[in-house]
Amino acid sequence: MAELSGAPAWFASACLIAIVLSLVMTVIRLLRGPTLPDRVVSLDLVAYQAVAFMLVYAVLTGQPAFLDVSLVLALVAFLGTVAFARYIEHLSVAEEEAAPMSD
Amino acid sequence: MPLTLLFSVFLLLRGHNETGGGFIGGLVAGISFALYAIAYGTASSREALRATPQQLMAVGLGIAVLSGVLPLFGGGTLLEGLWVKWGALKVGTPVLFDVGVYLLVIGLALVIVYELEEHNPGLFPQSAASE
Amino acid sequence: MWTAVQGAFTLANFAVGFVLGYLVLRLLRPLLGEASYDRRIWYKVSLVGFFLKELISSSVRVAIEVITPGYRMRAGILAVPLSVRSDLGITLFANLISLTPGTLSLDVSEDREYLYIHAMYIDQGEEEDILHLKRTLERRIILALGAESTETPPVSDAAPAS
Amino acid sequence: MSAHLLIILPLLIPFVAAVAALLFARWPTVQKGINIVSMGGILAASLGLLARITEQGIQVTTIGDWPVPFGIVFVVDYLSVLMLIVSAIIGVAVAVYAVPDVDDARVRFGFYPFFNLLMIGINGAFLTGDLFNLYVWFEVMLISSFVLIVLGNTDEQLAGAVKYVVINLVSSLLFLAGVGLVYGMTGTLNMAELSLALSEVGQPGLVTVVAMLFLISFGIKAALFPLFFWLPASYHTPPASVSAFFAGLLTKVGVYALFRVFTLLFTQDVGYTHTLLLWGAGLTMVTGVLGAAVQNDFRRVLSFHIISQIGYMIMGLALYTPLAILGGVFYIVHHIIVKANLFLVSGVAKRLRGSFSLKSLDGLYAYHPWLAALFIIPAFSLAGFPPLSGFWAKLILTIAGIEAGAYWIVAVAVAVGLFTMFSMTKIWVKAFLPGGGGDLPDAVSSMGLGTRVMYVPIAGLAALTILISVFAGPVYDLAERSADELYNSSQYVEAVLNHEKSAADAGPRPGVDGRAGRVHAR
Amino acid sequence: MAILFAVFSGFLLALVAPWLTQYTGRATGWLYGLLPAAITGTLATLVGRVAAGETLRVSYAWVPGLNVNLSFYVDGLSLFFALLITGIGTLIYVYAGGYLKGHHHLGRFFSYLSMFMAAMVGLVLADNLITFYIFFELTSFASFVLIGFNHDEAPSRRAAWQALLVTKAGGLALLVGFILMQQATGTFQISAILESGDVIRQHSFYLPIVLLVLAGAFTKSAQFPFYFWLPNAMEAPTPVSAYLHSATMVKAGIYVMARFHPVLSGTDLWMWIVGGVGALTMVLSAWLALQYTDMKAILAYTTIMALGLLTMLLGLGTEVAVEACMVFILVHAFYKAALFMVAGAIDHEVHVRDITKLGGLRHRMPVTGVAAGLAALSMAGIPPFFGFVGKELIYEAATHFDPATVAVTTVSVLANVALVASAGLLVIRPFFGELNDVTEHAHRPEAGLWFGPVVLSVFSVGLGLAPWLLDAAFLGPSAGAVLGASIEPHLALWHGFTLELGLSAVTVAAGVGTYLAWTVLRTNAGFQQLERWLGTGLDHGYDHVVDGLLGMGRWQTNVLQSGVLRRYLSTVLVTTIGLVGAAFYHYGFFGGAISVADVRFHEWVLAALSVVGAFGTLFFRSRIALITSLGVSGFSIALLFLAFGAPDLAKTQFLIETLTVILVVLILTAVSDVQGTLTAGQKVTNGAVAVGMGAVVSGLILAVLKLPFENPMGDYYAQNTYVEGEGHNIVNTILVDFRALDTLGEITVLLVAGFGIYALLRTGTAPNPNAENDPPPEDASAPVEQAEQTQQLS
Amino acid sequence: MVAQQVVGIFLMSTGTLFVFVAGLGVLRLPDVYMRLHASTKAGTLGVALNAAGLVVFYPDLGIFTRASALVLFLLLTAPVAAHMIGRASYFAREELGVTVWGGTVVDRMLDHRGKALFSTEAVEETSDSSGAVS
Amino acid sequence: METLLALVTGAMVAISVYLLLQRDLVRKIIGVVILSNGIHLLIFAMGRMTRGASPLIPSGEKYPPEVIANPLSQALILTAIVIGFGLLAFSLVLVYRLHESYQSADADALIEATLGDE
C-alpha cells in the first residue's frame, strides 16, 4: 500500500502529532525528574513512543519496512532500562556493602 | 533468547534486500548473549558460546577479508562482488562479507560484556531478571 | 517460523534460513533447555483472555485518571500472600500484575511468602483487593500451569531477588 | 603481477598478517615471524610499486571493480609510494626491534596484530583516492594507535592516552565534518573528481572556508602549532618500539594528508590557505624546538622535536613552489627514518641504563661507543648537519624559501636548525658523556643478546640515513618527480579519471552524468 | 687524483684508526704522521703548476637538481692553506703521539684528528659552496669532539658544546649567505662565482651576503664579540689547541674572507666592517692576553689577536695588506704552533701551566727551551726571524693605507707591543730563572714532544733569512687569488731605514716595558674589571642568551603544554573557530534568506527534542541523569533519520544509542564523579567557545546548502544496486559491495576496539604506580638499583 | 478497502490515545510508582494497538509475524522493566531521595522488613498480620 | 528541513563543546558522543533530505522509484556511527581503567610532568 492520502492521512497525521506531543510531555518529566527513577521511567516511555511513532509513520508513508526498526528498538530499549535499574540497585547495594547479599 | 538470535540471523540475511545487515544482526545477537550473561553469569554464557569473543572477532575479520580476496583468484579485484547462483539461491561474496561483519560484531559486544563483568564483578549485580 | 518472518518467501532463502537456523540452534542447544509440553491449553487461553480484559479495562481507568484533573487515587504498597511458588508461576503472576493497570509488582519476600505490589486504587480496602487478585489472576495461573506451580522448588530458597 | 594485486598488497598483507597473528594468539614466536614477514612483504610490494610507477606513471586501481569515479579507487603516485616504502622500512626495523623489546604480556594481548592493524590504517591512508575512505583508514590507524599506546596499562600510559584519545577523537570528527561538507558541495568523494568539482563549485571562498576544517583536523594529526599537545603528553609513555613507530609515522600520515589535500583539492586560494600554513609551519618549528630544549627526558626531547620538524615539512607545502614541495617530500622521507631511529636508540639506552632520564643515562659513550656513533648519525642528521640527510632536506627548503622571497621563514628555519643542534648535543652531552665527574667503574656492560638484536635495526636505519646522504641526488630526483605530480595535480586527476575502468569508457549507465568524461574534453 | 687523496685519505684513516691503533704501539704518532706528510708531499708537487697559473679541478655530481657537486679545485690560495694544514698536521701527529701516549682512547683521538685534517683540506680545496659548507661544518664537528675529548671534565664538555653552537650558528649564517650568492649568480661553483664580483656587489643581496658570510667567518675565527669560545676551547688536549685552535681551524674564517675577497670586498661596507671588527678584536685581545697567567690562555688570546690582525688586513684589502696577511698566517702558524706544543710539553712534564709558578725549565727541557726561544723571537718580530718580515709588511700596509692611517697604524703597533710582551712571558718566565718546587721534578720530554717545535723554529729562522723563497711559489699565487689579480711580490728581510723599521724599534721597546710592568698591569683593579667584562663577561653573555632562550622555552612549555587536557581542547577549538571564522570574514558569509517553512510539526518537535535532550546533559548535576537526557537526544535523531527515509540508519542509531547509554551507565557504576567545578569565569569562557563553535558549524552547513546539489555517486549506487549488486537495499549494498572497503575498515576499527578493551581490562588489573615491569638495566654501572639485577630477558 | 482503513485508523487512534495518556500520566502523576503504572500499561497497550493498526493496513504474513513479535516482546519486557525500576527505586529511595505521594495509605513492604532490607532473616512472625490492616 | 538541521547541528556542536570543556572525563566522552551525533546530522543534511522514501528497490523491480532518499549519505553516516561506537567503547573503558589507577575521572588531575626532572 502506498502513502496515505485523504482522510486516513489526516487521521494518521493527527496521531503523529499526538504522539510527539506525548513525547514532549515525557521529556518534560525526564528533565524535571526529580529523581533518577522518574527519568528512567520517562526514557523507557520515550522508547515506546518512538516505537509508536514509527508504526504510525510506517502507515502514513506507506513503508511497512519501518516495522523492523521498531522491532529492533523494542528489543534493545528494555536493555537500557535494565542497565539503569541495575545502577539504581547498585546504589542501595553500595550502601549495604557490609551485609551479605541474598544470592 | 533463541528467538532474538533467530531474529538476528534474519536481520543479517535480509540486509541485502531490506533493512538490516551484518552489523545490526550482529548487535542483536550480541545483545542476546549479553542478556544471557547478565541473567545467568558470564561463565555459562561463555559456555553457551563455545568460542571466545576474541576468536569470533578474528574469524569475522578473516571471513570478511577472505570474501574480499576470493575474487582475486578469479582474476577479479579486491572486494569485487562475486555471485554464485544455484537455482534460485544466490550466494555472493557480499553476503559472506556481511557474515564476517556479523560474527565480528557479536564478538565485540561480548568482549565488552564479558571483560567488564569479569574485571569487576560488581558491575552486573547478579539477579534473576527472569525472562 | 523462520520463513514466516522472512516475508518474501523464496525457496533459496528458505534453504539458507533453514541451514543457518539449524546451525544457530545447534550452537545454542545448552541455552534452550528441554521443551516442556503442557496440555492445559484451555486454561492458558482463558488466562490470556482475562488478562486482556483486565489490561484494557483498567488502562481506561488510568487514562481517565490521567486526563481528568485532580487525583482520585488511594495508593499503597500491599503484601499479597502467595499461593504459587514455582519460579515460573511467581514470575508470571508478578508480570501480569504489573501489566494490569493499577497494580505494579515491586518485590517478592525472601521466603516466597509475599508478593509486594504497588496499587493505585485500594478501592474496597486492602484485604478485598488482595483477595480479588488471588481469586482471579493467581487462580487462573495455577490452573494454567498445573499443581506443581504451587510447590516450592527444592533446589534453592532464593527468591528472584538479589 | 597485475597492477591491481601489486597496489592492494600493502593493504592486504597486513590484513592477512593481522588475522593470522590473532589466530596464532598462543604462539608468540609465530607472531613475531608473521610480523617480520608481513613488514618485509609490504616493503617488497612497495618497492615493486615504485618500479612500476617509474615505468608507467601513476598507478590506479578500483576496489570492487566499480567504475571510476563511483567506486573506491586506490591511487599510487610518487608521494604515496615513497610514504609506503619509508613506512615499510620503519615497519621492518621495528618488527625486528620489537622481538626483544616488547615483553611477553604485551605480545599476549595482541601487540603484533595491533602493529599490523596500525599498518593497515597507515597504508590504506597512503593508497586511497577516496576522501571518505581516507577518513576510515584514519580511524583504523587511530584506534590501533590508541590500543598500542595503552598496551601494558601503566598509569603513565593511561594518563597520556586519555589526552591522546580525546583530542584525536575531536580531530577525527572535524575531519568527518569536512568530508560531509565537501560531499555536500560536490556530491562526490573521489579525490580526483573532487579536484575538478571543487573548482567548479563557483564559490572558491567557501571551499577555502571548508578547507579550514581539514587544516585543523590534519593539523592535529600532524601536530602543528597550536594543535600538538597530545603528542608530548603521550609519546614518551609506551615501549620504545611503539613510540618509535608512532614518532616516525603517525604524524607523517597527517602531513601526508595535508600534502594531499592542499595540493589536490584546496588550491582555490593558495595565497590565503598556504600563507596560513606557512605561519603554522613557522610557529610549529619554534614552539617545538623551544619545548625540546628544556626537556630532560630522552624521549620527551625527541617528542618535541617531532613537532618542530613537522614545521619544516609543512613549510615545504606552504611555500607551494615545486622546489619547496620537493623539499617537503625529501624532508618527510629523511625525517621518518631518522626520528624512528632516535627513538629506537632511546629504547636501547633505557634497556642498558634503566631510564629515559638524561640525568640517569650518563656516560653511555664510555661503554657503548657504537651506540654513541649510532646516535650521532640520526641526531646530527635531524639537526641538519652536513652532509647528512637532514642537511639536504633543510638546504632544499632554505633555497626554496629564499627563492619564494619568504625570508622570515628561512630565518626561522635556520634558527630552529641551530636549536635542534642544541637539543641533540644536549642529549649527547648529558646522556652520552659522563657527567658524574667521578670515574666510572671499569665494568664493561653485560649486553644481552636481545640488546644486540636491537642494534641491528638501529644500524640499518643509520646506514639508510647515510645512504640517503650520499645518494641525495637520486632521492632528490624521486622527490622532484613527486613534487611535480603534486604541483601539477592534473596528472593525478587524469590518471584516475582516464583509468580503463572509468565510467566514461564503460558506456552510458542510468544515473551517470558523465562528469568523468570531462577530462577527455579538456 | 692528488686532490682526492688529499681530501679523502684522512677520512679513511679516521675510519680505521680506532681499530688500527691497537697494533701501532709506541710509534703511533710517527706512523700516522706519515699520512699528512704524504699529503703534503703530494700537494707540494702541484706547487709549480699552480704557480704557473694552472688550476686543477675535480668534480662529481652530487645533487644535480640543485647544481650541487662534490668538487675541488687547487689554486694559489687553496694550495697555500692546504700545505699549511697538512704540513703543520704532520708535526702535530708526531707530537700527539707523544703527548697522549698510552691514552686508552688514542685511536679515537687520531680518528677525530684525521677527520679534522681531511675536513680542513676539503674545505680549502672546495670548489662548490655546498661542498665548502659541508667541510666547514665538519671541522666544527671535529672541533666539538676534540675539545670534548676529556669529556669526563665538566668545563671540557661545556667548552665543546659552546664552540659547536657558536660556530654552528655562524655556519648557518654562512650557508644562507652562500645560498644568497647562488641566487645572485646562479651557481654554487666557487670558481665561477669568483668571476662574478660585480654581479654580487650590485645585487640587492649584497648587504645580507656580506653580513651573513662575515657572521660565519667571525664566529669561526673568533672575532669580537664571538671570541669567548676560543679561550674555553683550550680545555682540549694541547695538540688540538695547537692544531685546530691556533694554526688551522680558526683560520677557516680567515680563509672564507680571503676566498671571497674578490667578490665581496672593494666596498666601504666591507672595509669598515671587516677592518673595524678585526682591529677591535686585535686590540681587545692583545690587552686581554696580558691578563692571564695560564700559558694556554695567553696563547689563546694572542691567537685571537692574530686572527683580528689578519681580519683587519683583509679588511684593508690593499695589495700590501693581503700580502701581509698571507705572510702573517705563516708566521703565526709557525711560532704559535711551536709555542703551543711547548706549553703542552711543559704541561705534560710538570702538570702546571701557570707562568707565575714555573721557572728554570731550561735545565730540564733544554731542546724544548731552545725551540721555544726561537719561536718567541719570531713572535716578537725580532730580526732576522720570519716574524720580523711579517711585522714589517703589516706596518707597511698600515702606514700606506689611506683613510684612518694613524688609527690603523696605532692599533697595529699596540698589538705588536702585546706580542712582544707575551713572547717574553711565555718563554722567559718558564724557562729562565731557577728551578722551584714545581719544576724540580720535571722529566725530559721524549722526542715526539720537541720534534715539532724544533722544526717550526727552524722554519721561522729559515724563512726569516730567505723570505724571497715564498715569493713566486706561495705568496704570489695566494695573495693573487685573494686580490683576484696577478701580482709579483718581493719579500725581503731588510728594507733599509724606513718608517716601518722605526715602528718596529718602538714596538720592541714598548714591549719590553710592558713585560716588565706585567704584574702591575695584571693586578690593577680597573683592568681586572675590564677583563671581567670583555673576557668572562662575553662568556657569561653566551650563558645569558642560552638561559634566556631556555627560559622562553620553559615559559612557553608551561603555557602551551600545561598538562591540562581542558586547555588543550580549548586551544584546538578556539583555533578552529578562529580559522574558520577568519576565513568567513575574509570571503564573506555567503549569507541569504533562511527558510524553515517546509518543516512539519513532528519534525520540529523531533529536531527540538534532539537539541533539548543534548542540552539537558549540561544541567544535570548527576551524570547518570544526564545519560537519560542523552538517550532522548539520540532517539530523537533516530526518528529524524527515519522520518527522512533512512530506516537502516534509524535502526543503527537506536541500537548504538542504547548501547552507548548502557555502556556509560555500566561505567558510571564504577567511576566516581569529579569533585569541584569550574569557576564562573571558566564557565563563561567555555560557553563562549561552545557558542562560537556551534555558530561556525551552522554557518558552514548553511553556506554549503546554498549550493545546488548533484549526487552522481549516490545516483550511480541507486541505479546499480540491483543490476550490478544483486541487492534491493541500496544502503546495505553500498556498505557490503560498492563501498565494502569502508566497511572493512569499519569492522577493523571494531575489532581493534574489542581487543583493546580486552587488553585494557585484562592487563595490570592491580593499580601499579610506576611499576613498568622493567627489566633491570644491563649495564653493571647503571645508576639504578643494581641489586635486583636478575637474568636478562633475552 | 474503506473498512480496512477505518479499522486501521481506529486502532491507530486508540493506540495513540493510550500512548498520549502514558505521556500525560508520566508528566502528571505524583510519584514514580504512579508514573510507572501509566508508562507500563498505557504505553504497552498503545503500542500494541498501533501495531495492530499497522497489520490491518498491511495484512501480510510477514508483517503480522513481526508485529506479533513486537507486541509479544513488549508484553514480556515491559512488566519486567517496570518491576526492576520499581523495586530498585524502592530500595534505593534514600540514596535517590525518592518520595512517595502523600496519598499513599499503606506500605506493607516497610512494615515487613523494617529498614534492614537485605537481612537474611526471614520475617515470618509478621506474616499473620498481613491482610489484617484496614 | 536542511536549514533547520543546520541549526540543530550547530546547537549540538555547541553543547558538545561545552561538555568537552568540563573536567569530568565521562562528560567529555559524552561530549564526543553528542559531537558525533551532530556531525552525523551534518552529513545527513549535506546529502540533502527527502521525506519518507527509503532507498530500497521494491521486490521484483530493477531500479528504485523516481524519488528516494539519498542512500550514500546514509551509508556514510552508518559507517561513521559504527566507527564512532568502536572508538567510544574503547574510550569509555579507558576512562574506567584510568579511574581504577587514579581513583579519579578528573582530567585536570592528570597533569603530566611537563618539564620532567631537571
Ligand code: NA
Ligand atoms: Na595542485
Ligand code: NA
Ligand atoms: Na623531529
